[in-house]
Amino acid sequence: MHIPIETYRLPNGLTVILSEDHTAPLVAVNLWYHVGSANERTGRTGFAHLFEHMLFQGSVDVAANEHFEFVQRAGGTLNGSTWLDRTNYYETVPSNQLELALWLEANRMGWLLPAMTQQKLDTQRDVVQNERRWSMDNQPYGTWWEKLPALAFPSEHPFHHSLIGSMADLDAASLDDIAHFFATYYTPDNAVLSIAGDFGPAEARAMVERHFGPIARGAGKPPLPDMTLPRTFGAPMREIVADDVMLPRLFLAFRSPVFGTDEYYAASVAGAILGMKKGSRLYRALVRDQQLAAEAQAFTYDLAKGADILVLDVTARPGTTVEMLEGAVNAEVDRLIAGGVTEQEVSRAVTLIETELVAALQSAGERADKLSLFATYFGDPTLVNVQADRYRAVTAREVNAFAQSRLGPDNRASLVYVPREAASQPVQDDLAMAEAP
Amino acid sequence: MSATPSATIAPAPRPEPATPREYHFPRFERRTLANGLRLVVAPVSKLPIVTVLAVVEAGATVEPAGKGGVAALTASLLLEGAAGLDGAALADRFERIGASVDAHADWDVAAVSLTALSGQLPEALSLVRDLLRSPAFLEREVDRLREERLAQILQERAEPGSLADDQFARAVFESSARYARPQGGDAASVRGITRDDVLQFYTERFQPSATTLVFAGDLSPELAAQLAQELFGDWSGTVPRRAPDGIDAVRDGRLVRLVAKSDAPQSEVRVGHVGLPRSSADYFDVTVMNAVLGGLFSSRINLNLREAHGYTYGAHSGFDWRRGAGPFEVSTAVKSEVTGAAVKEILGEIEAIRSAPISESELTLATSYLDGVFPIRYETTAAIAAALANLVIHELPDSYYDDYRARVRAVTPDGVLRAAQRHLHPDRLRIVVVGDPAVVGDSLSEVAGLPTETVSADAEEGCA
Numbered sequence: 001m002h003i004p005i006e007t008y009r010l011p012n013g014l015t016v017i018l019s020e021d022h023t024a025p026l027v028a029v030n031l032w033y034h035v036g037s038a039n040e041r042t043g044r045t046g047f048a049h050l051f052e053h054m055l056f057q058g059s060v061d062v063a064a065n066e067h068f069e070f071v072q073r074a075g076g077t078l079n080g081s082t083w084l085d086r087t088n089y090y091e092t093v094p095s096n097q098l099e100l101a102l103w104l105e106a107n108r109m110g111w112l113l114p115a116m117t118q119q120k121l122d123t124q125r126d127v128v129q130n131e132r133r134w135s136m137d138n139q140p141y142g143t144w145w146e147k148l149p150a151l152a153f154p155s156e157h158p159f160h161h162s163l164i165g166s167m168a169d170l171d172a173a174s175l176d177d178i179a180h181f182f183a184t185y186y187t188p189d190n191a192v193l194s195i196a197g198d199f200g201p202a203e204a205r206a207m208v209e210r211h212f213g214p215i216a217r218g219a220g221k222p223p224l225p226d227m228t229l230p231r232t233f234g235a236p237m238r239e240i241v242a243d244d245v246m247l248p249r250l251f252l253a254f255r256s257p258v259f260g261t262d263e264y265y266a267a268s269v270a271g272a273i274l275g276m277k278k279g280s281r282l283y284r285a286l287v288r289d290q291q292l293a294a295e296a297q298a299f300t301y302d303l304a305k306g307a308d309i310l311v312l313d314v315t316a317r318p319g320t321t322v323e324m325l326e327g328a329v330n331a332e333v334d335r336l337i338a339g340g341v342t343e344q345e346v347s348r349a350v351t352l353i354e355t356e357l358v359a360a361l362q363s364a365g366e367r368a369d370k371l372s373l374f375a376t377y378f379g380d381p382t383l384v385n386v387q388a389d390r391y392r393a394v395t396a397r398e399v400n401a402f403a404q405s406r407l408g409p410d411n412r413a414s415l416v417y418v419p420r421e422a423a424s425q426p427v428q429d430d431l432a433m434a435e436a437p
Numbered sequence: 438m439s440a441t442p443s444a445t446i447a448p449a450p451r452p453e454p455a456t457p458r459e460y461h462f463p464r465f466e467r468r469t470l471a472n473g474l475r476l477v478v479a480p481v482s483k484l485p486i487v488t489v490l491a492v493v494e495a496g497a498t499v500e501p502a503g504k505g506g507v508a509a510l511t512a513s514l515l516l517e518g519a520a521g522l523d524g525a526a527l528a529d530r531f532e533r534i535g536a537s538v539d540a541h542a543d544w545d546v547a548a549v550s551l552t553a554l555s556g557q558l559p560e561a562l563s564l565v566r567d568l569l570r571s572p573a574f575l576e577r578e579v580d581r582l583r584e585e586r587l588a589q590i591l592q593e594r595a596e597p598g599s600l601a602d603d604q605f606a607r608a609v610f611e612s613s614a615r616y617a618r619p620q621g622g623d624a625a626s627v628r629g630i631t632r633d634d635v636l637q638f639y640t641e642r643f644q645p646s647a648t649t650l651v652f653a654g655d656l657s658p659e660l661a662a663q664l665a666q667e668l669f670g671d672w673s674g675t676v677p678r679r680a681p682d683g684i685d686a687v688r689d690g691r692l693v694r695l696v697a698k699s700d701a702p703q704s705e706v707r708v709g710h711v712g713l714p715r716s717s718a719d720y721f722d723v724t725v726m727n728a729v730l731g732g733l734f735s736s737r738i739n740l741n742l743r744e745a746h747g748y749t750y751g752a753h754s755g756f757d758w759r760r761g762a763g764p765f766e767v768s769t770a771v772k773s774e775v776t777g778a779a780v781k782e783i784l785g786e787i788e789a790i791r792s793a794p795i796s797e798s799e800l801t802l803a804t805s806y807l808d809g810v811f812p813i814r815y816e817t818t819a820a821i822a823a824a825l826a827n828l829v830i831h832e833l834p835d836s837y838y839d840d841y842r843a844r845v846r847a848v849t850p851d852g853v854l855r856a857a858q859r860h861l862h863p864d865r866l867r868i869v870v871v872g873d874p875a876v877v878g879d880s881l882s883e884v885a886g887l888p889t890e891t892v893s894a895d896a897e898e899g900c901a
Binding site: 001023024025026060061064065068069072073074075076077092093094095096097098099100103106107110111122123124125126127128129130131133134135137138139140198207210211214215216244245246247277278279284287288291294315317318344347348351352354355356358359361362363364 | 446447448449450451452454455456457458459460483484485486516524525528529531532533534535536537552553554581584585587588589591592594595596597598701702703705733734735740743744745746747748749750770771772801802805806807808809810811812813815816817818819
């Protein structure tokens with residue numbers, strides 16, 4: 001499959017990507033700002049995400065709550081999300097409402113600050129602190145979101161700290177921080193705008209020019225520090241967390257190649273062989289045959305800077321101890337290194353991934369998001385059209401080379417959750433490392 | 438705050454919408470094979486992909502008494518071996534051709550869903566034939582999936598949100614009602630399910646006359662009919678009795694129950710009562726009423742609890758539409774200290790929408806949203822297939838999706854007020870909170886005007 005793509009740049013530096021598809025009368029608008037939690041300064045963890053919330057609090061011509069209301073009244077869907085190295089904002093609207101979506105996005109990119117008030121900041125701080133409680137603090141295993149990157153990236157690395165942020169840092173965020181972050185990162189030259197779906201290209205260009213054209217280029221953002229990391233952790237790492245959980249769960253992370261490299265695709269296929277669906281090795285061995293685990297999956301963070309991580313996520317069945325679980329998972333990884341994978345396993349993984357790619361690209365919102373992704377990370381949105389080819393090019397030999405160089409004991413970081421009661425029993429000698437129950 | 442350079446030029450004014458383009462829900466055809474198996478086919482040829490849903494009258498509401506969970510277990514077991522292949526081999530056959538397959542049961546039906554590249558459809562569908570018609574139900578797999586369900590039940594007891602959902606269902610429905618227990622069964626019923634129970638449920642329920650195959654995607658109705666005839670034409674069977682239509686188990690009176698979870702930083706809150714069956718004549722009035730009350734981001738409850746008070750990350754209300762009367766429920770998670778205050782706001786919003794007509798602006802927000810978002814809902818073959826399955830499950834007319842938008846636009850403030858007064862019952866609200874008694878204290882009793890029952894999170898029964 002092939003998506004039509006047209007790319008150009010406004011004089012103020014905004015990258016614009018157009019992808020027409022007239023199947024249904026709807027259109028997706030998607031903006032990526034090249035800023036995420038990695039760009040936060042010390043003492044302001046969680047700020048990029050709090051800032052994302054503030055972008056829904058109105059702008060010079062949009063009152064509080066009107067951003068959501070305008071889009072929903074137009075029959076559209078919308079949201080935003082923050083990740084380690086980017087933040088995105090998106091809406092899908094009936095095609096006759098394209099200009100409304102562009103106007104809303106431009107109004108907040110160019111003219112956000114007049115709408116910012118202390119009261120809005122205080123309320124969104126409360127909302128975000130409740131988001132933290134809901135997604136992490138009051139959720140079994142929820143803290144893995146913050147503990148796994150903290151374990152897998154060194155303490156000074158921009159990917160090390162918490163994306164949702166600490167309560168204290170969130171408390172410290174001020175309106176001055178908002179103004180400064182906005183001026184530094186929310187500029188057209190630090191953004192990519194993708195439009196996918198039912199529109200006329202000439203009209204769309206005119207709308208983009210009308211609404212985004214007047215916004216001035218930024219003054220440049222401070223560079224991120226050198227994020228390069230050695231190929232492996234160098235030694236095994238392990239952290240045990242005693243939590244309000246019923247069953248042990250293991251997150252086993254490997255430092256892995258950055259998103260977009262040939263080696264990344266081999267890593268991704270290795271992950272799928274280990275943990276994608278029921279035919280994967282972990283499911284077959286741990287869930288089906290040995291019946292030690294209730295669930296097993298693998299995923300990558302898809303980080304395009306410094307280093308990525310590949311994660312195996314396995315939850316025990318009742319009766320399975322942490323030692324049994326870790327032992328069995330490590331044994332499967334060892335078996336992969338020692339025996340290698342077959343071409344048939346590679347082919348299974350690639351075919352599954354390909355079907356998922358096609359299924360996902362049915363939606364205009366997904367297409368627009370992928371175009372923004374490849375433009376933001378690599379300056380080339382047309383890479384979306386070669387993803388299936390990149391996967392198809394992966395060979396068993398490449399997967400094996402990846403496994404041998406990256407899945408060994410010196411590149412394993414284990415984050416292990418254990419029920420609090422189990423943690424107080426002296427069965428596991430290294431539980432001395434565990435957090436106090 | 439300092440002005441940025443970008444603020445020196447004025448923004449362009451807010452644009453007017455252009456003329457909307459017409460949209461039609463995908464055309465579909467229905468056919469019936471001689472053995473009673475029904476087909477619904479929507480050709481959608483944008484991408485080389487097809488979704489098939491096999492919908493079977495085998496949901497949780499037709500389980501034998503005391504066998505809660507047998508429907509879900511039977512559906513999951515279809516994937517664990519069939520026609521001489523064990524579960525691993527079957528998974529391998531699907532995955533080698535990139536087909537994704539799933540099987541589950543909900544309250545009303547069981548469904549096997551398949552998404553495959555269209556070139557792989559004949560092979561993938563022949564595997565679906567195998568698992569629907571010749572499942573193995575190996576003893577070992579029955580044991581394994583039963584244990585996995587028990588592990589899941591254990592996990593849910595530690596998740597405040599799942600615990601609240603479970604306790605809410607027990608508080609809302611009479612204990613004899615199937616809806617009072619989890620769809621997948623509770624520990625007591627699941628432990629007692631044997632291979633014979635599964636086999637008996639399968640044999641009674643999985644019949645061609647009780648099955649509909651829904652196709653959406655890159656294929657013609659002729660090809661779908663030909664494949665169905667080849668693979669399912671010689672499937673013979675009996676006609677199972679139909680599922681009961683309604684479960685009327687209204688409980689009178691309010692109730693306040695606090696499920697104790699010490700040190701919880703948030704309270705999971707559920708407020709509601711028995712709602713309505715999907716067949717209700719005023720479905721559209723109720724849908725618009727709920728959108729204004731708590732269905733949309735810009736709804737009264739969400740704007741109140743999240744944007745005005747900062748109590749929560751989100752608050753939502755909804756009617757769970759089933760063949761029988763499912764629950765009406767407001768759900769949210771709030772900072773522990775404001776639990777009573779948040780429940781007070783929820784009760785206030787339920788009273789308010791029953792007391793006065795909604796404004797014209799609120800009405801048009803809800804109706805123009807539901808009207809406008811309609812095409813966006815059906816972008817994928819999976820979504821189109823699910824919509825068609827919905828017609829089958831609830832016996833909606835073929836014109837349902839063509840008429841949907843006009844019916845939404847026809848709703849009036851009076852209709853919404855009538856729906857709120859008829860179907861929201863402040864005197865029957867069940868208030869269930871999973872939270873820290875030391876912080877929540879008496880706040881719930883104060884706002885609800887009756888004593889709080891405090892129960893342990895480990896209590897299996899809701900002691901109603």
